[in-house]
Amino acid sequence: MIDMTPEELITEELKKSLDSRLLEIIPFNVTIIDRQYRIIRANGRFEGAFGEWRGKYCYEAYKGRREPCVNCRAMKSFDDGRERVMDEVGLDRRGHRAHYLCHIAPICREEGEVSFILGMSHDITESKDREREYDIFFERVPCYITIIDRDYKIIRANNLFKETFGNPIGEYCYKIYKRRSSRCPRCPAAKSFADHGTHSAEQVGVTRKGRTAHYVVTTSPLTRDEEEIQHVIEISTDVTEMKMLEKEMLEAERLAAVGQTVAGLAHSIKNILMGLEGGKYIVSVGLKKNQPEMISQGWEMLERNFDKTTSLVKDFLNFAKGQRPEVRMSDPRALVAEIVDLYKEVAAKAGIELKGELDRDVKPAPLDPKGIHTCLTNLVSNAIDACQLSERTDRMVSIRTFDEKGRLVFEVEDNGMGMDCEIERKIFTTFFTTKGGGGTGLGLLTTRKIVQE
Secondary structure, eight states: OOOOOHHHHHHHHHHHHHHHHHHHHSSSEEEEEOTTOBEEEEOHHHHHHHOOOTTOBHHHHHHOOSSOOTTOHHHHHHHHOOOEEEEEEEEOTTSOEEEEEEEEEEEEOTTSOEEEEEEEEEEOHHHHHHHHHHHHHHHHSSSEEEEEETTOBEEEEOHHHHHHHOOOTTSBHHHHHHOOSSOOTTOHHHHHHHHSOOEEEEEEEEOTTSOEEEEEEEEEEOOSSSSOOOEEEEEEEEOHHHHHHHHHHHHHHHHHHHHHHHHHHHHHHHHHHHHHHHHHHHHHHHHHHTOHHHHHHHHHHHHHHHHHHHHHHHHHHHHHSOOOOOOEEEOHHHHHHHHHHHHHHHHHHTTOEEEEEEOTTOOOEEEOHHHHHHHHHHHHHHHHHHHHTOOOSSOEEEEEEEEETTEEEEEEEEOSSOOOHHHHHHTTSTTOOSSGGGOOSOHHHHHHHHHHO
């Protein structure tokens, strides 16, 4: 009989308990194999996943093979004594394909020789299936998808993006999307990095073949918590074809309106010609009778109808011609100041206060100054006319420009007579005017056309 102290007795009992239960406590599939790859021990989890193991080799139990695996990792660990982690594919007890993550560690004798290999594996089949589904979605979704890091470098992109814009890996997103050398202004990805939010924007890029591409991009951070965002996903929908159809539709509408305008133009010219004939007749009679008052009256009619002809022809040409916007960096505040100077005297003579409100935060921006100038002059002219028809004593027209959440806004406001529902419904109808013989009905129509273009 061997005498043992209480401490030694506890240690011996713990060792026996661990020897018999340790493999079952470990929350993984566990095997121990010898140098011939025979399984000499396995826990219940392994048996539940891969079936009966007794008398089998590891490659037989794990993968249903009859010979050792090519490039066997266990063999390398027997040789060099190193631990290894690998992603493997085998067959479960029902013969179904199983993905598992395996960690193998050598068990050495006191002299250092590796006698056994301990293998612990964890089933990742469900994760692999989801990963495969994600890859299928990533590649087959009919959108451009990129993932960028905090330096705005693309670390992954789907095939559609590569086919359209070229190989982007490691390149800056703004270089690949737009052939730019610096980050885009108002970048939606930058906003997602900053506020953890989802942002969308309409963008124009350049394909690898040099063609213009219109797309709507949505950016969202790849994170589930409030930690610093390391990556943002960009999903872009190509709307180039839609833009082309919109342009064609606008052109068709413009041409249809031109046809409609020609018909109305004939009627307007007829009325003007009648006015010219009347003025000519009065001047002729005044000359024959030597009556300066009749001559002056007839000449005033001629001038008035000549001005109508000039205004009508200019408005018609502006409306009828298709003109591409000439975009260049321009100062919106200078444009507003120019319009105010142009109409200040006209407004003052009519007893109307014309104010220009210039936001100091508005910076030079890419726009078509000629087109914007035409739009604003039409609006200010209409506003002054509306105020002249009002009985108010504090008549006022204001023109302002300001930045509204990244959008440049021009605004013309007046406190004139206003419009009822019927007039609002007709304001963009060709030749519709509330000015009687003083208007052509093309000003607002021209303004809308410029804005649409």
